[in-house]
Amino acid sequence: MALGILAGLAAGAFALGAALGDGRAPKPPKAELAVSLAPPQLVGERIVAGLRGTAVSPRLRKAILSGEIAGVVLFAANFPSRAAGRKLIAGLQAVRRPAGLRQPLLIMVDQEGGEVKRIGGAPIASAEQMGTRGAAFSREQGRLTARNLRDLGINVDLAPVLDVARPGGVIAETERGFGASAQRVVATAVPFARALQAGGVAATGKHFPGFGAATENTDFAVQRIHLSKAALRAVDEAPYRAYIGAGGKLVMLSTAIYPALSPLPAAFSPQIATGELRDRLGFEGVSITDALETVAVKSYGGPAEAGLAAVRAGADLLLYPDLSAAQSAGRALLAKLRGGKLNREKFEDSVQRVLELRGSLAGSSTR
Numbered sequence: 001m002a003l004g005i006l007a008g009l010a011a012g013a014f015a016l017g018a019a020l021g022d023g024r025a026p027k028p029p030k031a032e033l034a035v036s037l038a039p040p041q042l043v044g045e046r047i048v049a050g051l052r053g054t055a056v057s058p059r060l061r062k063a064i065l066s067g068e069i070a071g072v073v074l075f076a077a078n079f080p081s082r083a084a085g086r087k088l089i090a091g092l093q094a095v096r097r098p099a100g101l102r103q104p105l106l107i108m109v110d111q112e113g114g115e116v117k118r119i120g121g122a123p124i125a126s127a128e129q130m131g132t133r134g135a136a137f138s139r140e141q142g143r144l145t146a147r148n149l150r151d152l153g154i155n156v157d158l159a160p161v162l163d164v165a166r167p168g169g170v171i172a173e174t175e176r177g178f179g180a181s182a183q184r185v186v187a188t189a190v191p192f193a194r195a196l197q198a199g200g201v202a203a204t205g206k207h208f209p210g211f212g213a214a215t216e217n218t219d220f221a222v223q224r225i226h227l228s229k230a231a232l233r234a235v236d237e238a239p240y241r242a243y244i245g246a247g248g249k250l251v252m253l254s255t256a257i258y259p260a261l262s263p264l265p266a267a268f269s270p271q272i273a274t275g276e277l278r279d280r281l282g283f284e285g286v287s288i289t290d291a292l293e294t295v296a297v298k299s300y301g302g303p304a305e306a307g308l309a310a311v312r313a314g315a316d317l318l319l320y321p322d323l324s325a326a327q328s329a330g331r332a333l334l335a336k337l338r339g340g341k342l343n344r345e346k347f348e349d350s351v352q353r354v355l356e357l358r359g360s361l362a363g364s365s366t367r
Contacts, residue, residue, distance in 0.1 A: 047329065057323075156361075
C-alpha cells in the first residue's frame, strides 16, 4: 500500500467524485489553488524557517498571519521540555492564516534516531541499528516515532536517511545509514517511512541523490562526491526509487556537489533537482533543500542567492534555520517573481505541491 494513498488524491473530491460517480460538483482544477494566491503568498509557500526559544515571536507571527511562510523547522533548543514544545507548536498552529492557506503549517524536526534526534523518545535506535535488526524492527521504530512526534504536534520528520552508507563516509561513521548496500537501505528504511506516514507524519527521504560517500557534513565543509553517473544512478538513487514508489511525501536535496551529474550543488542543479529526481525517478511530491545557511552553501552566496538558485533548479521548499535569512530570500524571490524573472507556471506548480502536502496532514489546527 502506498504511504499516503498517493499525493495525487490530494487533488480532492474532483477525482474522488468522478471515480465514485456520485454526481458531486467537480472542484476547480488543482492548479487554481496556487493560481489564486497573491505573489507574497506564493513566495511564502516556498519558505520554511526556524525560530529561537519557546515562544512565537511577533515577527514570526506576522509572517504566518500574512501567509508568507509555509512551515517551521524546530531544533533541540525549542524543546526544553515536552510541555514547552507542545505549547510552542500549538501556538504556531493557532496563528490565523489567510483564506486559502488555512491548512496546517508544516512543523518539521530531524528525528532520525541515534546521534540525530531533536527530542527524546522514539526512534530509540539509530538508523544503523534499524538496518541491522531488519524490516520488522525498523517498521516498529517508525510507528513509535510517528506516535512520539504526533503527540507534540509535529507533522513532518526530516527522516529517513536513504544514503547508502559507504565505509569511511560520514554517514556510516555517525550511524545515520540503514546499510552499506542499496538493498539493505530499501529493505529497512522504506518500512520505517511507511510506518511513519501511516502514523500521520510525513517522511522525508534524504539526501538526494545520495550522500553516503561524503567524508564530512555539508554543515561544516564543501563536499564533492566523486562517483560516476552510473554508480550514482544504480546504487545511490536506488533507495529513492523504492521510497518514491512507496509514496514518500518529501525528498531532501543535498547541498553536496556531484561532478558526474552537475558542477553545482544538487539543490542548485536543474539536472539533479528536476532532471534526476522528477524526470528520471518520477517523483511528484515535495522537494526540500538541505539547510541553506551552511558552509557548503555560503561559497555560492548569501540566503537570497541560494534561494533563487534552488527555486530555479526546481526545489519546492527552501529550508532556513534563521528567520532573517528566510525573509531575505523571500524578498529576493518576490522581486524576481513580480519582475517576470521566475517562471510563474513552474512557481505555481511547486506551490501547489506544498499546499497539497499541507492539506494532507490531518490532526493539526487549521485556523
